[in-house]
Structures are given as C-alpha cells and as structure tokens.
Amino acid sequence: MDELFTEGAPIEDTKAPDGPLEERWDKRRFGGKLVNPANRRKLSVIVVGTGLAGGSAAATLGELGYHVKSFCYQDSPRRAHSIAAQGGINAAKNYRNDGDSIQRLFYDTIKGGDYRSRESNVYRLAQVSVEIIDQCVAQGVPFARDYGGLLDTRSFGGVQVSRTFYARGQTGQQLLLGAYQALERQVAAGTVEMFARHEMLEVIVVDGVARGIVARDMVTGEIETHTADAVVLASGGYGNVFFLSTNAKGCNVTATWRAHRKGALFANPCFTQIHPTCIPPSGDHQSKLTLMSESLRNDGRVWVPAKKGDTRRPGDIPEDERDYYLERIYPSFGNLVPRDIASRAAKNVCDEGRGVGPGGLGVYLDFADAIARLGRDAVAAKYGNLFEMYERITGEDPFDVPMRIYPAVHYTMGGLWVDYDLQSTIPGLFVIGEANFSDHGANRLGASALMQGLADGYFVLPNTISDYLAKGPFEKIGEDHEAVVEAREAVESRIEKLLSIDGDRTPDSFHRELGAVMWEYCGMERNEAGLLKAIDRIRELREEFWTRVKVPGENEELNQNLEKAGRIADFFELAELMCIDALHREESCGGHFCTASQTPDGEALRDDERFAYVAAWEYTGHAPVLHKEDLEYEYVKMTQRSYK
Numbered sequence: 001m002d003e004l005f006t007e008g009a010p011i012e013d014t015k016a017p018d019g020p021l022e023e024r025w026d027k028r029r030f031g032g033k034l035v036n037p038a039n040r041r042k043l044s045v046i047v048v049g050t051g052l053a054g055g056s057a058a059a060t061l062g063e064l065g066y067h068v069k070s071f072c073y074q075d076s077p078r079r080a081h082s083i084a085a086q087g088g089i090n091a092a093k094n095y096r097n098d099g100d101s102i103q104r105l106f107y108d109t110i111k112g113g114d115y116r117s118r119e120s121n122v123y124r125l126a127q128v129s130v131e132i133i134d135q136c137v138a139q140g141v142p143f144a145r146d147y148g149g150l151l152d153t154r155s156f157g158g159v160q161v162s163r164t165f166y167a168r169g170q171t172g173q174q175l176l177l178g179a180y181q182a183l184e185r186q187v188a189a190g191t192v193e194m195f196a197r198h199e200m201l202e203v204i205v206v207d208g209v210a211r212g213i214v215a216r217d218m219v220t221g222e223i224e225t226h227t228a229d230a231v232v233l234a235s236g237g238y239g240n241v242f243f244l245s246t247n248a249k250g251c252n253v254t255a256t257w258r259a260h261r262k263g264a265l266f267a268n269p270c271f272t273q274i275h276p277t278c279i280p281p282s283g284d285h286q287s288k289l290t291l292m293s294e295s296l297r298n299d300g301r302v303w304v305p306a307k308k309g310d311t312r313r314p315g316d317i318p319e320d321e322r323d324y325y326l327e328r329i330y331p332s333f334g335n336l337v338p339r340d341i342a343s344r345a346a347k348n349v350c351d352e353g354r355g356v357g358p359g360g361l362g363v364y365l366d367f368a369d370a371i372a373r374l375g376r377d378a379v380a381a382k383y384g385n386l387f388e389m390y391e392r393i394t395g396e397d398p399f400d401v402p403m404r405i406y407p408a409v410h411y412t413m414g415g416l417w418v419d420y421d422l423q424s425t426i427p428g429l430f431v432i433g434e435a436n437f438s439d440h441g442a443n444r445l446g447a448s449a450l451m452q453g454l455a456d457g458y459f460v461l462p463n464t465i466s467d468y469l470a471k472g473p474f475e476k477i478g479e480d481h482e483a484v485v486e487a488r489e490a491v492e493s494r495i496e497k498l499l500s501i502d503g504d505r506t507p508d509s510f511h512r513e514l515g516a517v518m519w520e521y522c523g524m525e526r527n528e529a530g531l532l533k534a535i536d537r538i539r540e541l542r543e544e545f546w547t548r549v550k551v552p553g554e555n556e557e558l559n560q561n562l563e564k565a566g567r568i569a570d571f572f573e574l575a576e577l578m579c580i581d582a583l584h585r586e587e588s589c590g591g592h593f594c595t596a597s598q599t600p601d602g603e604a605l606r607d608d609e610r611f612a613y614v615a616a617w618e619y620t621g622h623a624p625v626l627h628k629e630d631l632e633y634e635y636v637k638m639t640q641r642s643y644k
C-alpha cells in the first residue's frame with residue numbers, strides 16, 4: 001500500500017477562530033476585512049454552479065455590488081441538480097417546542113457525521129440555519145404550513161426532534177426557485193452576467209492564485225477564457241462516479257477535479273453516502289436510480305419477512321412473521337436511524353436471504369399503519385407526489401402494497417478541502433455546497449445538504465470572501481497572459497485528443513464498467529483486497545479508455561458524447577483516489593465501512609487514536625500526497641455512536 005501514496009506535512013485551518021464556540025462566527029466576521037460598497041463595483045467574482053449553493057452565492061454577491069459571472073451547464077440556472085431535492089431542509093427554529101436548539105443541531109450533526117467534521121464549522125452551520133428559513137420565507141418559498149398557519153416541520157434520520165422544513169416532496173425545487181428569482185433580479189440589475197450552457201473545463205491560476213476559468217460553450221463548441229478577482233466553485237457532488245446513483249445524470253467532478261490538478265487539496269474522497277430508500281435497480285438497462293425521500297420514514301415502517309426465502313405477497317405475511325428490523329435493533333430511533341445505519345441494516349437482511357423483490361435486493365417500506373391511523377387523504381397530502389412517482393416507475397401503488405426500497409449512492413461528503421472561510425488551498429479559489437468537504441464528516445444527516453448549500457451561499461461566503469477581496473485591486477489579467485493561454489491550450493488539446501482516438505467503445509460503456517467496479521469494491525463495504533483489485537482494474541480501464549473510446553462528431557457543435565467523455569476521464573482519476581483514501585483509512589466511520597473494523601454487533605468501529613483527521617490529498621500526477629488535518633473536539637465527547 002505504501003507506494004500508492006506518500007505522507008506530507010500536516011495541514012491546518014488557519015482561519016478558524018478560537019474562543020467560545022458560539023462566538024467564533026461573530027469573531028471571524030469582525031476580524032475579516034470589509035470592502036466598501038463603492039469598491040465592490042470594481043471587483044469581479046466567477047461563480048461556477050447555479051444550484052442552491054452557487055445560485056444563492058451569485059445572487060448575494062450581486063446584491064452586495066460585486067460584478068459576478070455565473071456559469072452552469074444546463075440551459076437554465078434553475079435546472080441545477082438541487083431542483084431534485086425532495087424531503088426538506090433543517091433549521092434549529094424549535095417551532096415545535098420539542099427541545100431543539102442550535103446546540104442540539106450542532107450535536108446531532110457532529111454525532112451523525114461520526115465525529116469526522118469540524119466543531120467550528122458545524123456550530124456556525126447550526127447558527128446560520130435559523131436565518132435561512134427567514135430568508136426563504138421572505139422570498140416567498142411556499143413551505144408547508146400547519147393547520148394554524150405556522151411553518152410545519154417533520155423529522156429526518158438521526159434526530160429525535162422535528163426540525164425539517166419542507167414544501168411537499170419538492171423542497172429543493174421551491175428553494176431553488178427562490179434563489180433563481182434572486183439571481184435573475186441581479187441579472188436584470190446588471191450585477192450578474194449569466195453563462196448557461198457553459199462547461200468549465202479548467203481553472204486559470206496565475207502565480208499560484210485563482211484568476212479565472214476556461215469554459216466551453218456547449219452549443220457552439222467555442223472555448224472561452226474568463227478572468228476575475230476570485231473564483232467560486234459550487235459545482236455539486238460526484239456521486240455519479242458510481243454510474244448508477246440518485247444524482248442527475250449530468251452531475252460530475254470535472255470542475256473540482258480540474259482545480260485539484262492545479263493544486264487544490266481533495267478531502268475525504270471516499271466518504272460517500274448510500275441512501276437507504278431508493279427504488280431498487282430493475283436490470284442492466286438503467287442509467288439512473290430514483291430516490292424515495294427519507295421523509296417517508298416518518299410514517300413508513302421498514303420490514304422484511306422474518307423467515308429466509310419467504311416469497312408470499314406482503315399482504316399475506318402476518319404481523320408476527322414480519323421483522324421490523326430497524327425498530328427491533330434501534331428502538332430509540334427506529335425507522336429514523338441515520339442513512340449509513342439504515343443502509344447497512346438493509347444490506348445485512350438482504351445478505352441473510354430475507355430481501356424481497358427481484359434478486360432479493362429490496363426491503364419493504366410500508367404505509368399501511370399510517371394510512372389506517374391518519375387516513376388516505378392525510379398521507380396523500382404529505383407524500384402524494386412521491387407515491388405517484390413510485391407508482392409510475394414500478395407500476396405498484398404504495399397505497400395498496402408496500403414500497404420496495406434498496407440503498408443507492410446519493411451524496412458525497414468528500415470534496416475540495418476548504419478552510420473556515422471556505423477557501424481552498426489555491427488562494428482566491430472558494431468552494432461551497434456539496435463540492436466542498438466541509439460540514440458533514442463521514443455521514444450527512446438528511447435535509448442538511450440544502451441547509452449547508454444555502455448557509456454557504458447566502459450567509460458564509462459573502463462574509464468571508466470580502467476578507468480576500470479587500471486585498472484588491474488585483475492585477476488585470478489579459479487573454480494573452482501566459483497562464484491563460486496555457487490553460488486554454490490544455491483544454492483544446494484534451495478535446496482534440498478525445499475526438500481523435502476514434503476507437504470502438506462508447507463513453508457510457510466505460511462509465512458503466514467503472515461504476516460497477518466502484519459499487520462492488522468502494523461501495524457499502526470496503527476491504528483491502530477488494531480495494532487493491534479495484535485500483536488495478538481502474539488503471540486498466542483508464543488506459544483502455546484513452547485508446548478505445550469513440551467520440552463521434554466534432555467540437556464545434558452540441559456534442560454530448562464529447563461532454564461525457566471529458567467527465568468520465570476525470571471520474572477515472574477520482575475513482576483511484578477514492579480507493580486509495582478508503583484503503584488508507586483502516587477504520588469504519590459513517591458511510592465508510594471497512595469490514596476489518598466493526599463492533600461485535602456489526603456496527604462501524606472508529607479508530608480515533610489513528611484516524612481522527614481530515615485526509616486532504618495533494619495531486620502529483622503519480623502517487624498522491626496525504627496531508628492530515630487533526631480534528632479536535634472541545635465541546636463534544638467522541639463516543640461510539642449509538643442509536644439503540
């Protein structure tokens with residue numbers, strides 16, 4: 001294993017303030033420099049991504065008066081993947097009087113992440129969560145309301161309070177429409193320039209500092225360079241490295257991977273979230289898996305037949321021959337245990353031969369009790385669109401028969417390393433939302449991604465970036481600057497190379513095979529032999545890709561095969577780093593389950609002595625260098641996580 005990577009100097013978050021936890025965010029804001037409103041007009045920021053993180057950031061920076069260039073690869077900013085988010089967004093409002101507080105959201109998040117995230121960041125996230133809801137309500141986001149007209153909430157996994165605000169099963173869509181309106185307002189005001197259908201393919205780094213991007217106009221193929229005083233990446237997660245995932249098909253790692261190759265450290269790449277409630281795969285033809293929101297576990301009960309190989313229809317299996325295994329094993333949290341725990345439990349019962357549906361890869365999510373207790377209309381009001389989606393895909397009506405669900409790749413906790421200011425190791429390059437590694441440790445709690453994306457975009461970045469921009473005015477960088485020309489040429493020659501191979505395999509066929517390797521060896525369970533095998537196979541496949549891929553068409557047109565091929569080439573490199581990261585972390589924590597490290601009852605067993613750190617990887621072109629950021633817990637005691 002040694003030759004797979006080397007270890008470098010430790011890394012420290014020098015921006016993290018000290019002092020009492022609850023005062024740190026105030027302290028940092030007060031300590032940071034400001035840019036006066038008249039000077040903001042002279043400063044420019046590129047924001048790549050228009051999801052909840054990038055959309056909210058671009059709108060807010062525009063509102064502050066900076067000149068913003070906003071990029072996305074969709075035809076409209078409001079088609080960013082955030083639109084798919086279903087279940088809700090957390091906030092420590094305690095509207096329910098059920099004992100919630102900023103402290104409790106902080107604690108739940110640290111514990112839920114299996115003690116692999118930073119206390120300062122997570123506390124700030126919990127503080128800011130409260131402001132997000134006010135901001136979105138003011139924008140007109142139609143959150144669900146209770147009978148009395150107050151905002152309604154529901155519960156998500158890993159917590160015992162009800163702090164998730166929602167808009168039916170379309171929370172992401174409604175929040176994104178809010179951010180999009182704010183963004184379009186700035187477009188109309190002239191502070192934000194929008195570049196839809198543009199794919200960023202390189203970062204421009206001048207004297208070690210991020211000063212722009214190279215982007216391809218996806219309709220004409222034109223390669224453009226854009227410079228600015230700072231660059232923000234809000235390009236989302238990389239779950240699609242597994243090919244099959246709940247992410248939108250376009251989600252990819254290119255923006256962050258290109259930055260990684262230019263010097264930005266990549267943190268905890270192996271921390272992947274497998275979501276327990278997805279529609280099981282139904283064959284080899286699929287290119288995507290569908291999430292059934294975690295909110296369904298508020299009312300749905302998860303079970304399998306108590307006996308192995310019981311093929312009776314669910315309705316024919318009497319109560320005392322069913323195993324409501326989550327309620328049995330985890331009586332305190334029941335069906336609302338965190339995702340990593342629920343996913344592994346589902347895998348275990350299926351491995352025991354008690355799974356249901358084709359291939360025995362499924363467990364039931366049953367609403368019969370909820371329908372009897374609340375009535376069909378009440379259940380339809382809460383989950384109607386999710387039930388409809390399930391029925392359209394499977395042909396089965398969840399009002400009549402239980403849903404069948406199985407875990408699937410859903411979210412990536414890993415991402416570019418950032419400090420407390422959300423700045424990467426390339427000065428001037430900030431990373432927000434799912435694209436950074438920050439707040440979720442080894443496992444993200446449900447409804448916390450939207451919270452983090454909007455916290456970063458509306459509240460954190462706009463405050464911290466000013467400390468950096470206050471260093472301006474910055475040197476003007478022309479199109480003919482050596483670093484700009486070099487970055488542009490690198491993009492052009494890569495495109496040429498991809499088009500010229502003219503092999504006999506489609507980009508998708510490589511992606512599918514890579515995904516299968518990752519799912520098998522770097523998915524729900526990892527072990528040394530499997531990961532070593534995966535690394536060998538990934539290297540072979542990558543070599544084959546660069547000699548056999550066929551990319552029809554040309555650059556000067558809409559060419560989706562070309563887009564895919566570029567993204568898959570980056571996925572290959574990322575996949576290898578994910579396996580190396582998983583291999584080196586000889587412990588289990590959150591979503592990273594190493595079979596050699598488990599408790600006697602099969603739960604993840606951390607090794608805090610050796611692994612209580614963030615693994616931040618440096619790109620070298622050969623064996624990557626590992627830099628460790630030690631995690632210190634002053635306010636929370638690291639304990640074995642228990643939801644029993």
Ligand SMILES: Cc1cc2nc3c(=O)[nH]c(=O)nc-3n(C[C@H](O)[C@H](O)[C@H](O)COP(=O)(O)OP(=O)(O)OC[C@H]3O[C@@H](n4cnc5c(N)ncnc54)[C@H](O)[C@@H]3O)c2cc1C
Binds near residue numbers: 089
């Ligand atoms: C089905 C589903 C349901 C979910 N439900 C919930 C939920 O209920 N609650 C919750 O908290 N979380 C949920 N999540 C997670 C959450 O939706 C995401 O983590 C979050 O929306 C990510 O937001 P983002 O702004 O970081 O990135 P995204 O929304 O993924 O946006 C990425 C943006 O970057 C752009 N981009 C990327 N690469 C490039 C490039 N190279 N060049 C130009 N532009 C680029 C894209 O065009 C896009 O605009 C869900 C996820 C899925 C898959």
